[in-house]
Every structure is written in structure tokens, then in C-alpha cells.
Amino acid sequence: MPPIVSADITARARQIRMVLMDVDGVLTDGRVWFLPNPSGGIFETKGFDSQDGIAMHWLKRYGYLTGIVSGRTAEATAERGRQGKFDYVYMGSTEKLGIFDEILEKSGCRPEEVAYLGDDLTDAILMKRVGFAVAVANARPEVKAMAHYVTVARGGEGALREASEILFDARGVWPEILAHYEVELPKTEA
Numbered sequence: 114m115p116p117i118v119s120a121d122i123t124a125r126a127r128q129i130r131m132v133l134m135d136v137d138g139v140l141t142d143g144r145v146w147f148l149p150n151p152s153g154g155i156f157e158t159k160g161f162d163s164q165d166g167i168a169m170h171w172l173k174r175y176g177y178l179t180g181i182v183s184g185r186t187a188e189a190t191a192e193r194g195r196q197g198k199f200d201y202v203y204m205g206s207t208e209k210l211g212i213f214d215e216i217l218e219k220s221g222c223r224p225e226e227v228a229y230l231g232d233d234l235t236d237a238i239l240m241k242r243v244g245f246a247v248a249v250a251n252a253r254p255e256v257k258a259m260a261h262y263v264t265v266a267r268g269g270e271g272a273l274r275e276a277s278e279i280l281f282d283a284r285g286v287w288p289e290i291l292a293h294y295e296v297e298l299p300k301t302e303a
Contacts, residue, residue, distance in 0.1 A: 115282035116275060122262055125245040126283035130226040131178035133201070133216065133239070134273065136190050138232035139249050140165060142269035145187075159189050162269055168277040169197035175286055178220055182209050184235055207235045213242065230276055231256055232268050247276045 118126075137143050141159045150156040172179050180201030181194050187204065194202035200220070203212045217224065225244035229236065232252040240246035240259055248260035249272040257263050262279065266272040281287040291298070 115278035115287055116265065118262065118279055122245075122279065123283045125261055126228070126280045128226055129177070129228045129245055129280055129283075131180065131200075131216075131220055131222045132172055132228045132230070132273075132277070132280070133180045133182055133213070133243075134230040135232060135236050136181055136183040136187075136193070137185055138251060139230050139268045139272060140181075140193065142267065143232070143251070145185075157187055157189065159187070160269060161189075161193055162271050162274070164271045165269075165273040166197065168274040169199070171281065171290060172277055173198050175281065175284070177280070178222065180216055182212050182216075182239070184209075209235060210238050213239050228276065228280065230273060245280075247272075 134140060137145065140161055144159065146158050148156045148158060169179065178200045179197065180199055181190060181203065183190055183204045184207035185204065190204055191202060201216050206212060224242045227243040228245035228247060229239045229243045230247045230249060231237070231240055232249050233256060234253060237256055237259060240256065246260045248257045248263045249266065249268040250264050251267040252263070264272040264275045266275045278287065281290060
């Protein structure tokens with residue numbers, strides 16, 4: 114169920130054409146596991162939320178462009194980007210502004226047509242420039258203070274799903290998603 118938001122948030126969400134996000138702390142809880150591999154080296158892994166995963170597919174179904182802008186390079190992130198059918202996957206730079214400008218140029222989107230989900234200071238520079246800045250519940254206080262919306266869900270626990278439901282509700286497609294899965298909301302008494 115989409116959260117109830119202000120008219121300002123709904124107006125911002127209605128104009129969004131692209132959803133960009135950080136990974137560690139947003140699509141994950143921020144933890145990275147280093148495990149031994151059979152060759153004696155180290156294998157890195159992280160956990161992703163399945164409800165965020167279905168939100169990624171719905172974003173594509175309803176025509177949103179999507180992208181990852183992550184400071185860390187990781188095979189798990191690349192795979193999540195592939196599975197989520199992301200249009201843009203950038204990894205390995207904490208300097209995100211140049212990447213953002215490149216994505217805008219490639220996509221033809223204006224900054225006000227972009228939503229960005231972040232959790233840390235490296236995300237702040239993009240959050241200041243987008244039409245809908247979303248901080249996850251576990252974001253740094255400075256990042257929460259500059260966000261248009263702070264999720265109830267923590268990163269890695271459905272924060273992307275929550276933000277996506279706001280977008281779908283603002284565009285009027287949430288009832289269509291429910292109908293697709295034959296979900297009926299309980300009737301409310303007048």
C-alpha cells in the first residue's frame with residue numbers, strides 16, 4: 114500500500130521519468146560479506162530485498178528509466194543491475210556528479226524528472242539536484258534533512274519498493290498493479 118504523502122510529494126513524484134539510486138545502504142543494508150573462495154581468494158557478496166526486485170520490474174513495465182550509481186565496484190551489484198534490467202549501472206566512483214550529468218545527457222531527462230534514493234554524504238550532491246530526493250530510513254541525518262521524503266523502510270528492506278509505490282500512486286497506476294495480481298482492497302465504511 115503506497116504511503117500517504119503530501120500534495121507536494123505527489124506533484125514531485127508525478128513528474129519523474131527516471132529513478133537512480135545508490136546501492137550499499139539503499140538496495141542493501143550496507144553490509145558486505147567477504148567469504149573465502151575455493152581458489153584461496155576472497156569472494157564478496159551482499160543481500161538484496163526481493164520486494165525491491167519486483168519494484169524494479171514494475172518501474173520498467175511503466176516506462177521509467179532506472180540506474181545505479183555506486184561508489185563500490187562489485188559483481189553482486191552488476192548482477193542486480195542486470196536482473197533488474199537497469200538502463201544505467203555505474204560503479205567505482207564516489208564522485209557522482211559527473212556520472213549524473215552523463216546519465217542526463219544520454220537519457221534526455223531533466224534533473225526535475227529524476228528521483229534519487231540515497232543514504233550517505235556521497236549521495237547528497239545528487240539529491241540536491243533532482244526533482245524527488247529520497248533518503249532511506251537508515252540514511253545519515255544530514256541526508257535525511259535534505260530529502261523530500263524519508264522512507265519508513267531501511268535500505269535493503271524495501272525502501273525502493275516504498276518509494277516506487279509513491280511514484281505509481283502519483284501516476285495513477287497503483288490500482289492497475291493491484292488488478293494485475295487480482296488484489297482487492299477491503300471496502301471502507303462510509
